[in-house]
Every structure is written in C-alpha cells, then in structure tokens.
Amino acid sequence: MLGRRAADAGRARSGDGSNGNALRRLLRAVAAIGVFHEDAVDRFSLTPLGDGLRADAPESLAGWAAFVGRPHHWEAWGHLLSSVRSGENAFRSLHGVDVWTYRSEHPEERAVFDAAMVALTRRTNASLLEAYDFGGFGRLVDVGGGLGTFLSALLAAYPSLHGVLFDQPHVLDGAEELLRAAGVADRCRIVAGSFFDDVPEDADAYLLKSILHDWDDEEQRRSSAPAAVRWTSAARCSSSSASWGR
DSSP states (O other), X not given: OOOSSOBOHHHHXXXXXXXXXXXXXXXXXXXXXXXXXEOTXXXXXXXXXXHTXXXXXXXXXXXXXXXXXXXXXXXXXXXHHHHHHHOSXXXXXXXXXXXXXXXXXXXXXXXXXXXXXXXXXXXXXXXHHHHOOOTTOSEEEXXXXXXXXXXXXXXXXXXXXXXXXXXXXXXGGGHHHHHHHTTOGGGEEEEEXXXXXXXXXXXXXXXXXXXXXXXXXXXXXXXXXXXHHHHHHHHHHHHHHHHTTO
C-alpha cells in the first residue's frame, strides 16, 4: 500500500488480490476527501491528513482506523436504528455479550482495541497535562486506565507522583511492559479488578478518563468509582475550607 512515495493503483495493490480498476476508484474517492493526492499521471500519494494513518507516523491514528474497521464494530453500528427503537444495546443484541466480554473472549480483537486506545491517548496526552496541574497529588488511581498510556505520561511529568493503574485483569496484560518502557514502573502499582466491585483505597486523586460514557446512568450508580471520586472531592474541599478558615 501507499507509504512515503507516490504509487499508481497497480503498485498500491502490492499483490493483495484487489481488482485494479476497483482499487483505483476507491483511491480517487478517498483523494476527494483529502486523504490522498492524485497527480496528473494517475499516481496517488499521502496528504498530511493521510500521513497520520501510517503506523510509523508521529501520533499515528493507524490503530484507531484498524479498530473502527473491524467487522464486529461496524456491524454493531449497522444496528443503530434497532437500538434506538428498542432501547437495547446494539452490540449485545448482535453478539450476545457486551463489548468487554467479547474482547476478553477474543484476544486478537482486544489487541486491536488496545492499540486504538493507545493511539488516541498519545494524541491527547500533552494537551491534558497542559490543561490541569496534577502537582498537588501524591498518589493517583487511574480507574479503567487500560495499558497505562496516560498514567505513564503523567508520572513522567510529575516525578514525585505515584500511580495505581486499575483495570480488568485481561486488559492489564501488556501494562507492565508499557510502564517499564516509559521508565515509571517503579512508581506505579498495577491492580486488577472492576470498579463495579471496588476501587483501590488510600489515594488522594481518582482519574476517570474516557470511562463513564461507556455505561448508562443506572450502571454508573452501581459503580464504586464515582463514590470514590465524591469522597476524595469532599475530603479535598474540607481540607481547602479548613485552610481558608471556613
């Protein structure tokens, strides 16, 4: 497929069995929305927008693109109308289980999803660290933190901070490798569990990043995580009020 150099449709096929005429029409359609550039001699090259889909590009979104193209994902979106009419979860209705159970039973799909989450998180790390000062915390629990992509960036930015990476057991399989690669494994404890059962205690901050939208209101009320957040917030407010003489 296309890399750093321009190629015609025949070369872009790279022996994958695609029909040359059909592939050329697809490339032209994608060029029309700015992902590819088509030159005067019928060759295609990546635009700056398309370059972000290369796996080796800085802040690549290749992982996310691969995930949204997986059949189990887009098939669920094809049942959106049925879900709106019935109020039922489209993915569960189609596959018989929720997305978390599905991925735990299909390790290959879990790996694709993990790569997608890492890709998205790496693109937002800098803006999140710039937007909020985490310097007042000593120990932070990242609830549903996945492989630890954001927590590792957070610990690297705040050398005195200690972290707890909390997620389901099958999610955490590759977390230690990522934390070691980031040089922060000695300040991060990995804890397996579900926030519907309990969350680690003895932290002065609980981070829920891109988590609560996965659950409806009733499920969120059953979660221990919001309770931990409320308790921590109340403790910090009490501490602040005492320091201001209120």
